[in-house]
Amino acid sequence: MSRTVLRLLLAMLTLVFAGLAQAHKPSDSYLTLRATTGSPEIVVRWDIALRDLDYVLQLDRDTNAAITWGEVRQRADDITRYATSNLQLASKDQACSWRSAGPLMIDKHSDGAYAVLSLVATCPALGEAVQARYSLLFDVDPSHRGLVQWVAPGSSAAQALIFGTSSASQSLAFAAPSAWQTLRQYVVEGVWHIWIGFDHILFLLALLLPAVLVRRDGQWQGVESFRSALVEVLKVVTAFTLAHSITLSLAALEVVTLPSRLVESAIAASVVVAALSNLRGKTASRRWMMAFAFGLLHGFGFASVLADLGLPQNALVLALVGFNVGVELGQLAIVAVFLPLAFVLRASWFYRTGVFKGGSILVALLASWWLVQRLFDL
């Protein structure tokens, strides 16, 4: 074993830093590719480490270990040729052609100086996507990676891609997501968020639990017909939906904004109130009004989720509608499971005491705990 390889081995046998045996960063290049709607051109900025360029092109002519700007500048054409011959863009099986869009420059990254290439690729025919094949440095350093930020036409956000030896060919989706894709994506998000948003589900269930019961002679009894339970459920769900659609839209369009801690605390409080009202001995004949009033609050809660997701500025309304529809579909699915079950069980002691009363107490306790947490930011 040579002494320097022994060092590598011993470095590895240094538990303290075994996870960090790489004291330096491996070789990466950084690419930003930007396409504009209606233009056949892709604007590219490409940062390649001078160390890497030196390894393949011997920039350091005088071998004094110091690369001067002159040594880089005089080789600018070689550098550009080397780079562009190692990134092939093609659209509809036709290669895009490269041209330089500005002089070569320098930028400092955390691990050293990089040559900055400004390039433009002109693609003869525009399709759904641009096929990119990256091969920079792979022949001399298979651990090299090309880190890409791809900005599709009409899109404000960049998409991250990584070219490696096992992912050298990739497709850059040229079209921004279609209206249908946007809609579908946000519907799915909406469904998902009602399902994992326990506070919304519990609020809804707290309001729905009594729908299959009726107060008679100071006692809770099961309703006679499925129809009356269904009507009650529809009233509650519709009121809740209407209310939170209003505030969700207002908040998402930034007409009204409320501090999220306040909203979250109020939502927790609404769950407590809804659950406690079940324990009062009276029929709350106007549960749909409570659903509406508190639904306004829950809408603000959905809006903050939507804000976290990010709204596409060019398809704002579509995303908003999609998300709302998703939330409703998610709610309906919950109702579809709940209502038949509750209706079948409505007359049993298990439902009237265990589920209805016990469940309401549990929900009230849990929501009170959330309320304390959210109020005091525990």
Next chain:
Amino acid sequence: MLSLVFRKRWLAALALAATLASPVSQAAPYTPANDAEVVERLPLSASDPSIRRVDSLRKQLAARPDDAALRIEIARRYFDLAGAQGDPRYVGYAAAAITPLADRAADNASYWLLLGMVQQYSHEFDKALVSLHRANDINPRDADAMAWRAAIYMVQARYDKARAECTQMAPLVDPLLAAGCSAYVRAATGELAPAYADLRRALDAAGNAPPELKLWAATRLAEMAQRLQQPAAAEAHFKRALQLGITDQFLLAAYADFLLQQQRPAEVMVLLADWERSDVLLLRLALAGQATKDSRATAWAKQMRERFAAASERSGQRLHEQEAARFALEVDRNARAALEIAADNYKTQKEPRDAEVLMRSALAANTPAAAQPALAWLRESRYEDARLAQLASQLAAAPAAAASAGGKP
């Protein structure tokens, strides 16, 4: 709301990585003022003998691309450079040299050894073990392959396997390496005190061992002494290692950590002066700078954040998580972010330091339950370390309120 809180936690975990949103890579490029301006310094000049030698081999290879022995020699030289410079690019170059041999070197032990080393380096441990075993199938006396396997087993905490490799290679390698290998395993498996004594004797008897090996043994002795709560002995071992006159950033980092623990940050500033380029040491500089209220501390912290960001941009590049957690905990003083990173890190890296940062973050974040995996490891492995034991008892005493990670619904 669950989803929102969930997202917030995620964001907290990514707080460090998120600094990359202001892309390090997209700062404004510039045009240097004149041709004479030096824009980059290479670690080694092309006229350096080690580079010239490998360059001349590469030229020969251009004429004889099918020469397997030449390719293996080039890969070896690049590994030497990687060992000397600590630069992963050279491992990449070594990999490129042997890649064409994949389908015609089935009977070449050296090929399998080098391939195993490349795979190990990119943390493909299971593949590396297979390659290293093949090297020994062809050449049963290849001690290098055994030593690398021992190292991998140690990282994977498969101590019995590691012990077996140590025994197998003992007659074939420098006695100090053999003693170090076995002391290392024993110190991790409940025999810290006797392992310390043995390694100490072996180092005292090791007249002709390579200085790198002596340095390594002395550094490990220092760490063992720390675990045994003998700071004076630890310091003596560190001093002895430093006197060997070899620059080794792992030694510097271990000594810096020792000094920080001993509340001697001013000495760290002297020890690590001008070491900003090393990620490992920059973290220690940032910590010492903060403790001594040095004016450069903020700039160091900023640089550290940028490097974490650059590392996390490579997907799956999670090598810095342990340091990132420590940075979040000690520099940013964001216990929650630290805990998120430390817990995530502990899913893949389960070494004592990973356990330590998880335990400390859990304690700071008031979430003792999150340290459970580390506590379980500490109980089961019988790993002896006074500091870890103390952390464990603090965690046990901490109120179990808001137990599960995060606390909110």
